Each structure stands twice: as C-alpha cells, then as structure tokens.
Amino acid sequence: MTTVEDQELTLHPDDYSLLTDLYQLTMTACYVGEEIEQRQASFELFVRHLPRGFGYLIAMGLAQVLDYLEKFRFGSNQIELLRSIGIFSGAPDRFWSLLAATGFRGDVWAVPEGTAIFANEPILRVEAPLWQAQMIETYLLNTINYQTLIATRSARLRDVAGPDAALFEFGTRRAFSPQASLWAARAALAAGLNATSNVLAALKLGRKPVGTMAHSLVMALTATKGSETEAFAAFHRYFPGAPLLIDTYDTIAAAKQLANQIQAGEMRLAGVRIDSGNLASLSRQVRQLLPGVPIFASGDLDEYRIVELKEAEACIDGYGLGTQLVTGPPVNGVYKLVEIDGIPVMKEATGKVTYPGRKQIFRQYNQQGEICQDWLGLISETPANNQPLMKLVMKQGKRVEPPETLEAIAQRTAHSVTSLPLATRQIHQPTTLPVILSSQLNALTQETQQRARDVRGQGVRE
Structure with missing residues (x-):
C-alpha cells in the first residue's frame, strides 16, 4: 500500500x-x-x-x-x-x-x-x-455524546442565569475540532442559549452571529490613533450596534470616558463587555457610570461562576460562554x-x-x-x-x-x-x-x- x-x-x-x-x-x-x-x-x-x-x-x-x-x-x-x-x-x-x-x-x-x-x-x-x-456505532456515539454534553451544560447555564439573561456561545476556538464547533453551537442554541459567535454555524442554522471585538483591535488602534477613546470611536463608526470591550487597560477609566461621550451626545452605546478582573465589583461600578447600558461578561465562565456572580450582586445582563461550555467532563x-x-x-x-x-x-x-x-x-x-x-x-x-x-x-x-x-x-x-x-x-x-x-x-x- x-x-x-x-x-x-x-x-x-x-x-x-x-x-x-x-x-x-x-x-x-x-x-x-x-x-x-x-x-x-x-x-x-x-x-x-x-x-x-x-x-x-x-x-x-x-x-x-x-x-x-x-x-x-x-x-x-x-x-x-x-x-x-x-x-x-x-x-x-x-x-x-x-x-x-x-x-x-x-x-x-x-x-x-x-x-x-x-x-x-x-x-x-x-x-x-x-x-x-x-x-454505525462509532458515529452515533460521537454525535450523541458531544451534543448531549453541550446541551446539558447550556441548559444548566440557562437555569442558573435566568430567562432574561443573554447567553452567547463563544466556544469555537476551544471546541475539540472545527466540526465539533458547529455541533457545539447547534446544541447550545437548541438548549436555550440566545446566539453564537460562530459565523458558519449561525448562517447554516438561520441565525445572526453575535460578537464584540478583541483586545488586539483596541491595542492596535490605540497605538496608531493615539488613545483608547479613538479606538472605540473607530469601531463604533463602522459597527454602531456592537458592544465595546472595555477592559484592555483600565475598565473604570474606559467606562468614565464612554459616559462622557454619551452625555455629550457623541455616542449611543449598545453595550460593553468585561473579560477580566473582579467581574462583580467592576460591573457594579460600570453600572453606576453607564446606567441603562447592557453589561456583558466573559472569561472562562460556567454555571458555578454565574451563581457566584449573582450572589455577589453583579450587574451583568449577559454572558459569553466559551471554554467551559464546549469542554468538560465527557458524557x-x-x-x-x-x-x-x-x-x-x-x-x-x-x-x-x-x-x-x-x-x-x-x-x-x-x-x-x-x-x-x-x-x-x-x-x-x-x-x-x-x-x-x-x-x-x-x-x-x-x-x-x-x-x-x-x-x-x-x-x-x-x-x-x-x-x-x-x-x-x-x-x-x-x-x-x-x-x-x-x-x-x-x-x-x-x-x-x-x-x-x-x-x-x-x-x-x-
């Protein structure tokens, strides 16, 4: 051969x-x-x-x-x-x-x-x-075991987060393969999550993909345009409906600057995302600065972490779920x-x-x-x-x-x-x-x- x-x-x-x-x-x-x-x-x-x-x-x-x-x-x-x-x-x-x-x-x-x-x-x-x-045994087990795991974790996430929280599947980069990322997105949506960041999965499933930005964009535009404020303005210019990622440097300083722009009528903010730090404390401070602006949290979150955040009275309206959703103990x-x-x-x-x-x-x-x-x-x-x-x-x-x-x-x-x-x-x-x-x-x-x-x-x- x-x-x-x-x-x-x-x-x-x-x-x-x-x-x-x-x-x-x-x-x-x-x-x-x-x-x-x-x-x-x-x-x-x-x-x-x-x-x-x-x-x-x-x-x-x-x-x-x-x-x-x-x-x-x-x-x-x-x-x-x-x-x-x-x-x-x-x-x-x-x-x-x-x-x-x-x-x-x-x-x-x-x-x-x-x-x-x-x-x-x-x-x-x-x-x-x-x-x-x-x-057909092997294919059936592969399909059922993985999607059942993702669906179960998604159902648990929805159960603890409550019916009004926005839950987004962000796990494509951590799923066990490109094929698995499509199945993970599908299982998550079928078990109660609102949307996925996986563009191919969303389009195949008749949904609109969701997402914000990465820290690299903020860093790149800050370095070339002179400030984080200019980075936010640039992205907002092309995608006014997308939430902004505000924890690249100083979360509270970024929120204060955005609050000033909103008060000056320079920006209509659709939401902000916090990906690091003390999410409970930071979210409460951001809510004070940006009342009425949806706050999204991400960063290795799972159902246990969401319960902790709710018990800590975090001001979080939605969650991005990635690594902990698409991996974990196998079925x-x-x-x-x-x-x-x-x-x-x-x-x-x-x-x-x-x-x-x-x-x-x-x-x-x-x-x-x-x-x-x-x-x-x-x-x-x-x-x-x-x-x-x-x-x-x-x-x-x-x-x-x-x-x-x-x-x-x-x-x-x-x-x-x-x-x-x-x-x-x-x-x-x-x-x-x-x-x-x-x-x-x-x-x-x-x-x-x-x-x-x-x-x-x-x-x-x-």
Missing part, C-alpha cells in the same frame, strides 16, 4: 461509512463469514453514569444521527480504499458485495431532542440487520446489543452490566407537572398514567417526520428542566432521579442471566 497523506482531513458525506473504528468493519467481515450478518439486531445507546456533578442530561444530536443514517453507504472509492490497506485479505468475497449493496435500512427509536434523561435510559435504539446496526454514552433474532442478550461484566431486550422509558408526573419517577420497561408494556418517551423517528432508513426547528427543541429543553425536581436541577451535589426497573424487565434480566449460565455450564460439561 502506498501511503498518501491527506493534509486537509475534511469530512464529506461520501466518507461517512469510513468514519468508524476498525473493529466495526472486522466484526462485519466475521458476521458475513458466519452467515449471521442479516440477523435482526437491536442496539441501545445510553449512559451508565451521569458526569460528576450532573443531576440529569439533555438528549441532543438526533438530527445529525438521522442525517448520517440517510446518507450512509459505501461507494466504490471507499471500498477500494479498504481493499488497498490489506487488512481484509482474508475476508469473505461476500463482505465486499454486502458493503456495496445498500445504505442503512433499519428503524430508529429515540427520545426527542431536548428531553431530560437519566442513567441507564436509552437515548436511542437502532433495529436493523446486525452488520448495519454494528457499523460516556455506550452502545450495546440488547437483542438478536428476537433473543434478549445482556452484558454481565462487573460494573458494566446491561439490561436485555428492547426497552421503553415511562415517565410519571405529579399534579404539579413535576417528574416524580421514571420506569424502565419493555416495549411491550403499557403502564397506566405514564408517558412513553421513545418514539419511532426512522423507518427502513427514512425519517418519519421532518427535522424539528431549534426553537421547538429549545422550548422542550426549557420545559424538561422546569419539570425536574429542584434537588435534581441544583448544580451543587444534585440528586438524580432513580430509574426503576419494571417487574417484567427484572424478570427478563433474571431469565437472560440464567440462560447464559446454562449455556456456559453446558460448554464446561462438553
């Missing part, structure tokens, strides 16, 4: 099928050799444990999953690339014809984006021929086989036990509209006074309904959060809701464990 490096490394839908871990392909070749690749399989994607300090998760990323599945296929170029690496020289010939034959043709069940979920609850389930359900979603050819299966490894069978989440609310408990049961169950959360979203490889708008998802996110108990919403030592297994799921788990023991015992005797 001749190695030719692709320095661009951009992702195109034609390559979706190759954006996977090698073992998805080697397992598929094995399935083909053992003639089980077309057996009907069900995989469920869920988290075993919530990230530390989280009382809930907000499911996100389904739209990109469905787009990926609709476009999933192996073209001749992708198959030729796989042949060229030599790893599959021992694979059955039928492996290659299988890859070339068709796109994804399975069903997908999922909770709607913006839904609050808890540990061990399926975010989605794939029902498809074994090889297809197996092959460790997993994707596990739960049924093959109608036979329930489960993993029994210590600390990594899974529950067998195709499942449904049943949510129960009290009279005040607050979630009081979730039941995890089998899809055949129909418990009274419980709302099933998972819906059929893809049938035989085609979407059941058109994509939802970000506004609709954001409304669902807001409703999901407000329906949680306060102990679950709090950011310090939250109490997550327990997920109760139905009696039928408990019974199936015990039956599956016993069947596995019987099979292992028979193998030992033989």
Whole structure:
C-alpha cells in the first residue's frame, strides 16, 4: 500500500461509512463469514453514569444521527480504499458485495431532542440487520455524546442565569475540532442559549452571529490613533450596534470616558463587555457610570461562576460562554446489543452490566407537572398514567417526520428542566432521579442471566 497523506482531513458525506473504528468493519467481515450478518439486531445507546456533578442530561444530536443514517453507504472509492490497506485479505468475497449493496435500512427509536434523561435510559435504539446496526456505532456515539454534553451544560447555564439573561456561545476556538464547533453551537442554541459567535454555524442554522471585538483591535488602534477613546470611536463608526470591550487597560477609566461621550451626545452605546478582573465589583461600578447600558461578561465562565456572580450582586445582563461550555467532563454514552433474532442478550461484566431486550422509558408526573419517577420497561408494556418517551423517528432508513426547528427543541429543553425536581436541577451535589426497573424487565434480566449460565455450564460439561 502506498501511503498518501491527506493534509486537509475534511469530512464529506461520501466518507461517512469510513468514519468508524476498525473493529466495526472486522466484526462485519466475521458476521458475513458466519452467515449471521442479516440477523435482526437491536442496539441501545445510553449512559451508565451521569458526569460528576450532573443531576440529569439533555438528549441532543438526533438530527445529525438521522442525517448520517440517510446518507450512509459505501461507494466504490471507499471500498477500494479498504481493499488497498490489506487488512481484509482474508475476508469473505461476500463482505465486499454486502458493503456495496445498500445504505442503512433499519428503524430508529429515540427520545426527542431536548428531553431530560437519566442513567441507564436509552437515548436511542437502532433495529436493523446486525452488520448495519454494528457499523454505525462509532458515529452515533460521537454525535450523541458531544451534543448531549453541550446541551446539558447550556441548559444548566440557562437555569442558573435566568430567562432574561443573554447567553452567547463563544466556544469555537476551544471546541475539540472545527466540526465539533458547529455541533457545539447547534446544541447550545437548541438548549436555550440566545446566539453564537460562530459565523458558519449561525448562517447554516438561520441565525445572526453575535460578537464584540478583541483586545488586539483596541491595542492596535490605540497605538496608531493615539488613545483608547479613538479606538472605540473607530469601531463604533463602522459597527454602531456592537458592544465595546472595555477592559484592555483600565475598565473604570474606559467606562468614565464612554459616559462622557454619551452625555455629550457623541455616542449611543449598545453595550460593553468585561473579560477580566473582579467581574462583580467592576460591573457594579460600570453600572453606576453607564446606567441603562447592557453589561456583558466573559472569561472562562460556567454555571458555578454565574451563581457566584449573582450572589455577589453583579450587574451583568449577559454572558459569553466559551471554554467551559464546549469542554468538560465527557458524557460516556455506550452502545450495546440488547437483542438478536428476537433473543434478549445482556452484558454481565462487573460494573458494566446491561439490561436485555428492547426497552421503553415511562415517565410519571405529579399534579404539579413535576417528574416524580421514571420506569424502565419493555416495549411491550403499557403502564397506566405514564408517558412513553421513545418514539419511532426512522423507518427502513427514512425519517418519519421532518427535522424539528431549534426553537421547538429549545422550548422542550426549557420545559424538561422546569419539570425536574429542584434537588435534581441544583448544580451543587444534585440528586438524580432513580430509574426503576419494571417487574417484567427484572424478570427478563433474571431469565437472560440464567440462560447464559446454562449455556456456559453446558460448554464446561462438553
């Protein structure tokens, strides 16, 4: 094989099928050799444990999953690339014809984006021929895990900041890749943030990007024009609606100078941003100098810092959220086989036990509209006074309904959060809701464990 490096490394839908871990392909070749690749399989994607300090998760990323599945296929170029690496020289010939034959043709069940979920609850389930359900694991986990993290952090930020605060996503330069920056912006908007500074993401999502300026502009114009005041005037001349960054040198001195210009009728100020220093103290002083002017804060802020600022009676109208929003403790979603050819299966490894069978989440609310408990049961169950959360979203490889708008998802996110108990919403030592297994799921788990023991015992005797 001749190695030719692709320095661009951009992702195109034609390559979706190759954006996977090698073992998805080697397992598929094995399935083909053992003639089980077309057996009907069900995989469920869920988290075993919530990230530390989280009382809930907000499911996100389904739209990109469905787009990926609709476009999933192996073209001749992708198959030729796989042949060229030599790893599959021992694979059955039928492996290659299988890859070339068709796109994804399975069903997908999922909770709607913006839904609050808890540990061990399926975010989605794939029902498809074994090889297809197996092959898509890597992309699904990448998409759901990252967007769910961003959506959850965004929901927590909105919850502590309140409905009237302006929350802007500024995380493009800290996101884990250019692609991730687009997903982060999308998840943040869908979970309740007002806007993003990512121009490409905003335009693709039908939004207007937001932003102010960097310290470099203030320094460059101050050095060449003679003063910070001239720097502000120059920028304001071209972008009169943009807030000004006032902490490059002396925040209070800058605010005083702007106050003088406003009083003299020389400027109509749309807002100011403070990016450093004691944000609570500085914001209170700036509010005294610039009453009625919106004050925005930024600089490695997160939900914990916003709570501290509010408790310190900071005069802040909006926040720019970057590093702490688009990074952080990961959502460790997993994707596990739960049924093959109608036979329930489960993993029994210590600390990594899974529950067998195709499942449904049943949510129960009290009279005040607050979630009081979730039941995890089998899809055949129909418990009274419980709302099933998972819906059929893809049938035989085609979407059941058109994509939802970000506004609709954001409304669902807001409703999901407000329906949680306060102990679950709090950011310090939250109490997550327990997920109760139905009696039928408990019974199936015990039956599956016993069947596995019987099979292992028979193998030992033989």
